[in-house]
Amino acid sequence: MAPGGASGSGRPVVTFGQPEGYDENARPHPLGRRGRSQVAAAAVCLVLGVGLIGGAVAGSWLAGDSGEKGADSAFTAAGGMWHDVPVDELFPPTMQGEGAGPGDADRVWTRIAVAPDSDCEDAFDPLLRKLLAPLGCERLLRATYTDATQSHVTTVGLLFTRADAAGMTSLAGRFDKDRLDRRTDLIPRPYAAKGTAAAGFGAGQRAAWTISVLTDAPVVVYAVSGWADGRGVETPLPAEDAMESGATTAPAQAGLGHEAKGLADRVERGLRKNVGTTTEQPS
Numbered sequence: 001m002a003p004g005g006a007s008g009s010g011r012p013v014v015t016f017g018q019p020e021g022y023d024e025n026a027r028p029h030p031l032g033r034r035g036r037s038q039v040a041a042a043a044v045c046l047v048l049g050v051g052l053i054g055g056a057v058a059g060s061w062l063a064g065d066s067g068e069k070g071a072d073s074a075f076t077a078a079g080g081m082w083h084d085v086p087v088d089e090l091f092p093p094t095m096q097g098e099g100a101g102p103g104d105a106d107r108v109w110t111r112i113a114v115a116p117d118s119d120c121e122d123a124f125d126p127l128l129r130k131l132l133a134p135l136g137c138e139r140l141l142r143a144t145y146t147d148a149t150q151s152h153v154t155t156v157g158l159l160f161t162r163a164d165a166a167g168m169t170s171l172a173g174r175f176d177k178d179r180l181d182r183r184t185d186l187i188p189r190p191y192a193a194k195g196t197a198a199a200g201f202g203a204g205q206r207a208a209w210t211i212s213v214l215t216d217a218p219v220v221v222y223a224v225s226g227w228a229d230g231r232g233v234e235t236p237l238p239a240e241d242a243m244e245s246g247a248t249t250a251p252a253q254a255g256l257g258h259e260a261k262g263l264a265d266r267v268e269r270g271l272r273k274n275v276g277t278t279t280e281q282p283s
Contacts, residue, residue, distance in 0.1 A: 071216070075165055078217030078275045082139040082160045085274050087114055090158065091143035091267065100262035102255045107262055108148045113193030115142040120159065125203075128186045132220065135171060136162030142191040144198045145263055146228060153198040154225040154259045155190040156267045161218045172213040181211050182238045188222040200230030207251040208260045210239040212268070219271065223264035225256045
């Protein structure tokens with residue numbers, strides 16, 4: 001109705017006031033407005049949140065960078081082990097092989113000879129030498145061990161290469177894909193030292209072997225084992241085959257696969273341990 005009770009054509013206009021709320025003291029205040037303390041608290045939370053996110057991103061980036069530099073440093077340090085680490089640490093005079101023999105029997109190996117460090121000329125059979133040639137030969141270190149009964153002899157070798165990480169990874173991939181570590185035409189040569197139990201340990205006496213191309217160090221680790229009496233072997237076996245349960249060949253029955261694998265593994269562990277000590281940062 002229009003003023004005065006007359007009918008009107010327009011609709012009544014209704015306005016609403018701003019809604020009110022109440023604070024903790026029951027005093028009314030318009031809704032939608034924030035107190036100064038609330039605004040300040042929100043600002044502080046925003047600043048802290050941005051800071052935490054930024055710190056996490058920066059920390060992640062720094063950690064990644066540090067990891068890459070650490071890996072590069074370890075790789076470089078490993079390449080210098082042949083002249084930085086005493087021979088008794090690379091090839092200890094005595095090594096314990098707890099659970100390293102057939103049936104998890106313990107083994108003890110005694111070093112009987114250390115070859116003078118040398119280049120790789122005449123150190124490998126022609127085909128293996130050709131395969132390793134792209135890596136470059138910085139230095140070759142070898143030592144020969146015998147078991148507690150002096151029935152077996154095993155030569156362990158560390159080939160320090162000139163390759164970078166990509167080169168080592170590439171060759172390791174070939175070994176894995178083509179199973180080059182199982183080919184009998186790629187067996188490393190032993191080190192036969194005169195006047196020792198390994199004096200008759202030649203190419204024809206190789207019974208079991210293992211060879212590993214490392215990817216975190218410019219090093220190829222290998223070991224080859226045989227009998228101390230100089231007996232010949234017609235069909236050598238990769239160490240993993242000679243270690244299989246139920247294997248009936250002479251090298252397997254004699255545990256020569258365990259000899260090669262056990263010594264190679266422990267020499268490799270010693271190398272890694274020395275690299276870790278060399279690259280360890282002071283606290």
